[in-house]
Amino acid sequence: MKGEMEMVSKRKKAFYNTDNFWGYLFISPLLILMLIFSVGPIFFAFYMSLTDWKLSGAGEFIGLANFKELFADPATWTELKNSLIYTVFKVPVGVSISLVLAYFLNQRIPFRGMFRVVYFLPSITMTVAIGLVWRYLFNSQYGIVNAILAFFGIQGPYWMADPKYFFAAIILVAIWQGIGYDMIILLAGLQNVPGMYYEAARMEGATSFQCFRKITVPLITPSLFFVIIMEFMNSLKVFDLIYIFINASYGPIEDAARTMVYGIYQKAFVHSRMGYASAEAVILFVIILAVTLVQFWGERKWVHYD
Amino acid sequence: MKKKWLGLMVTVGLAGILSACSGSETDTGTSAAEAAGQQTETASSRGVEGEEVTLSFYYWDALFKEQIEQLIADFEAQEENAHITIEPTQLPWAEYWTKLETTLATGDDAPDIFWVNLAHLIEYLPAGYMLPLNEDVMELDKYSQTATDLLKGDDGSYYGVPFLLDPNVLIYNKAMFDEAGLEYPSEDWTWDDFRTAAAALTKDDGSQYGYCFRLDTGQGSMHEWLFSAGNDEFDYVNSVPLFAEDSAVDGWSFVYDMMYTDGSTPTGAQMTEIQGETYFQSGQAAMVFGAPPKIVTFAEALGAENIGVSTIPKGARKACSFSVCSMAGYAGTDHEAEVQSFLKYAASKEGMTTLSAAGLTAHLECFDTYEAGLGIDVTAIQTTLENYTLVPILYSAEYNTEFQDQFNSCIGEVYLTTGLDRAGIQEIVQRYADQCTALTQ
Numbered sequence: 001m002k003g004e005m006e007m008v009s010k011r012k013k014a015f016y017n018t019d020n021f022w023g024y025l026f027i028s029p030l031l032i033l034m035l036i037f038s039v040g041p042i043f044f045a046f047y048m049s050l051t052d053w054k055l056s057g058a059g060e061f062i063g064l065a066n067f068k069e070l071f072a073d074p075a076t077w078t079e080l081k082n083s084l085i086y087t088v089f090k091v092p093v094g095v096s097i098s099l100v101l102a103y104f105l106n107q108r109i110p111f112r113g114m115f116r117v118v119y120f121l122p123s124i125t126m127t128v129a130i131g132l133v134w135r136y137l138f139n140s141q142y143g144i145v146n147a148i149l150a151f152f153g154i155q156g157p158y159w160m161a162d163p164k165y166f167f168a169a170i171i172l173v174a175i176w177q178g179i180g181y182d183m184i185i186l187l188a189g190l191q192n193v194p195g196m197y198y199e200a201a202r203m204e205g206a207t208s209f210q211c212f213r214k215i216t217v218p219l220i221t222p223s224l225f226f227v228i229i230m231e232f233m234n235s236l237k238v239f240d241l242i243y244i245f246i247n248a249s250y251g252p253i254e255d256a257a258r259t260m261v262y263g264i265y266q267k268a269f270v271h272s273r274m275g276y277a278s279a280e281a282v283i284l285f286v287i288i289l290a291v292t293l294v295q296f297w298g299e300r301k302w303v304h305y306d
Numbered sequence: 307m308k309k310k311w312l313g314l315m316v317t318v319g320l321a322g323i324l325s326a327c328s329g330s331e332t333d334t335g336t337s338a339a340e341a342a343g344q345q346t347e348t349a350s351s352r353g354v355e356g357e358e359v360t361l362s363f364y365y366w367d368a369l370f371k372e373q374i375e376q377l378i379a380d381f382e383a384q385e386e387n388a389h390i391t392i393e394p395t396q397l398p399w400a401e402y403w404t405k406l407e408t409t410l411a412t413g414d415d416a417p418d419i420f421w422v423n424l425a426h427l428i429e430y431l432p433a434g435y436m437l438p439l440n441e442d443v444m445e446l447d448k449y450s451q452t453a454t455d456l457l458k459g460d461d462g463s464y465y466g467v468p469f470l471l472d473p474n475v476l477i478y479n480k481a482m483f484d485e486a487g488l489e490y491p492s493e494d495w496t497w498d499d500f501r502t503a504a505a506a507l508t509k510d511d512g513s514q515y516g517y518c519f520r521l522d523t524g525q526g527s528m529h530e531w532l533f534s535a536g537n538d539e540f541d542y543v544n545s546v547p548l549f550a551e552d553s554a555v556d557g558w559s560f561v562y563d564m565m566y567t568d569g570s571t572p573t574g575a576q577m578t579e580i581q582g583e584t585y586f587q588s589g590q591a592a593m594v595f596g597a598p599p600k601i602v603t604f605a606e607a608l609g610a611e612n613i614g615v616s617t618i619p620k621g622a623r624k625a626c627s628f629s630v631c632s633m634a635g636y637a638g639t640d641h642e643a644e645v646q647s648f649l650k651y652a653a654s655k656e657g658m659t660t661l662s663a664a665g666l667t668a669h670l671e672c673f674d675t676y677e678a679g680l681g682i683d684v685t686a687i688q689t690t691l692e693n694y695t696l697v698p699i700l701y702s703a704e705y706n707t708e709f710q711d712q713f714n715s716c717i718g719e720v721y722l723t724t725g726l727d728r729a730g731i732q733e734i735v736q737r738y739a740d741q742c743t744a745l746t747q
Binding site (some may be wrong): 275 | 322404407408411521522575576578579580587707711712715716717719722723
């Protein structure tokens with residue numbers, strides 16, 4: 001009996017003295033805030049999606065009616081389609097350009113520091129400012145984009161008024177804005193690749209492209225994986241650039257670019273249908289969760305940590 | 307295993323950010339109930355006379371900044387109001403409604419006094435956000451009845467002081483008429499007179515348009531054409547769309563022909579890039595429809611001497627849209643007596659005279675002050691108030707924003723599509739009208 005008591009007290013003492021305890025203690029302020037402001041709301045959103053709460057008054061529990069309405073609404077499918085198109089174009093194109101840029105900016109080229117800053121600048125510029133300025137640049141009559149096209153004898157389209165070009169223009173701007181951040185992460189990864197691998201490869205007669213494909217890419221897969229997973233998440237939840245570009249346009253223009261988060265915003269803050277908006281947020285949550293889990297599953301096959 | 311946890315944490319963290327909006331809903335849900343509780347408090351528990359009181363006041367129009375500050379200063383200067391301080395907050399239009407609606411619904415930081423337009427009044431009144439005014443706040447016989455009727459609740463009380471009355475008018479650039487050698491628009495103009503003048507004022511090189519339409523549902527856009535075509539757009543009470551009726555198609559087609567046959571107004575695509583009225587404001591269009599506050603904006607841009615005002619051209623009837631903005635109190639305020647007292651002062655001839663320097667108030671004795679402040683002959687506004695059918699822009703009692711969205715999209719699709727004939731226009735507007743109807747079923 002006495003022995004057991006001693007063991008219990010030993011165990012307790014051991015716990016209070018472990019690094020883990022102090023670790024948990026130090027992260028607890030942030031953890032508690034995250035539980036209150038991030039994790040808690042997720043569960044509340046799940047509950048809200050089952051009610052018809054409209055901002056004022058109390059919402060009634062209506063089961064899965066919001067989801068039924070969402071799936072029957074053509075706007076939901078347009079939003080889902082646009083979010084996927086945006087992601088499918090932005091992620092591969094953006095990451096590929098970032099990787100190539102990072103590779104070149106890791107070489108000893110003149111003005112390397114300046115180029116790094118220039119490519120990174122759009123990432124730290126406010127999206128609102130970027131959206132507003134690019135709207136002007138895309139103006140069919142006064143914009144510089146069409147002026148450049150005209151120089152080459154090409155009649156530029158109505159970028160901001162033709163549904164065929166509107167969304168493409170937004171994706172182009174998003175790629176331009178995003179490459180700087182991805183480039184910096186990949187550049188950091190590149191700088192951790194030991195130079196001796198390249199020296200050895202060159203002695204064996206490898207070309208630059210072979211070095212890039214066989215040494216650079218495999219060794220920066222952890223950075224690449226991080227960049228891709230963040231890009232997927234950010235692309236699926238894109239809102240600010242879309243909102244600024246749509247800029248109170250309606251009909252075909254709005255439909256050409258409305259994404260899921262734009263739809264959530266509209267349902268919640270324009271139509272005051274919080275329950276209905278939460279239902280769409282839940283669907284987006286599930287989509288992002290699924291995509292991320294698939295990526296983590298695939299990680300084992302192509303990401304090398306050693 | 308650790309990586310899996312990391313993955314889960316990243317995912318959950320992201321979803322947390324995504325759900326942040328939804329999260330606040332629940333917080334606000336609880337508070338809304340509290341707010342409702344606050345509203346049931348008895349008046350006696352609110353505000354003790356003599357105690358220092360600060361009232362918050364939200365409004366959206368920066369044009370009124372000077373007058374609002376003057377109004378507040380005059381009110382506070384009165385001896386009996388020495389204990390009251392009013393803190394005005396001007397919020398940009400786009401943010402105004404989001405912020406106001408959230409604070410009113412939750413009761414957290416809701417303003418004691420706020421501006422409300424017609425489109426929101428119809429939502430806020432039944433929601434119980436607005437304070438019924440004491441009988442002595444407004445001298446009803448001094449106000450336009452068209453305006454006050456809209457502020458009357460089912461219980462017979464009035465819920466706001468209509469400080470701004472905005473019937474739409476035709477605003478034109480005198481210099482452009484002079485240059486073209488045309489007579490200024492008269493109050494007996496018909497649609498055909500308007501179309502002929504617009505075509506004559508349009509320059510072939512695209513540097514000047516006779517008219518600039520607006521591709522939105524603000525005042526002065528499609529409403530004027532539909533209302534004057536004899537169409538009411540929506541049966542607001544029963545939530546029935548009317549904008550696809552034959553009379554409406556006359557209006558839709560008329561503007562379409564001016565745009566794509568005459569070329570006397572910028573196309574839908576051009577107006578998506580540059581808002582319609584910007585053409586007028588920058589001296590690239592000769593005529594525009596707009597509410598009285600726009601006269602001030604345009605006069606500042608083009609010079610008061612270049613601005614003329616006439617009535618909306620007559621179609622099947624003399625009609626135009628109009629809007630009423632009112633000053634209201636929050637039903638859940640802790641200082642009801644002070645709010646009533648301020649609204650009473652604002653509603654007095656003295657208060658309305660101050661505001662009249664910035665806009666046309668609904669107080670019948672302040673028109674001259676307004677006109678004198680403008681320095682522009684605006685008798686057309688008086689004519690409109692007296693002789694026109696004034697139609698408020700109201701979409702649906704129950705599906706207001708949903709109907710407005712459909713209507714907006716309809717305008718967008720009609721005027722962004724080229725090569726339409728009357729049947730093509732009819733098909734598009736009917737489709738949107740059907741979508742409105744489907745929403746109600």
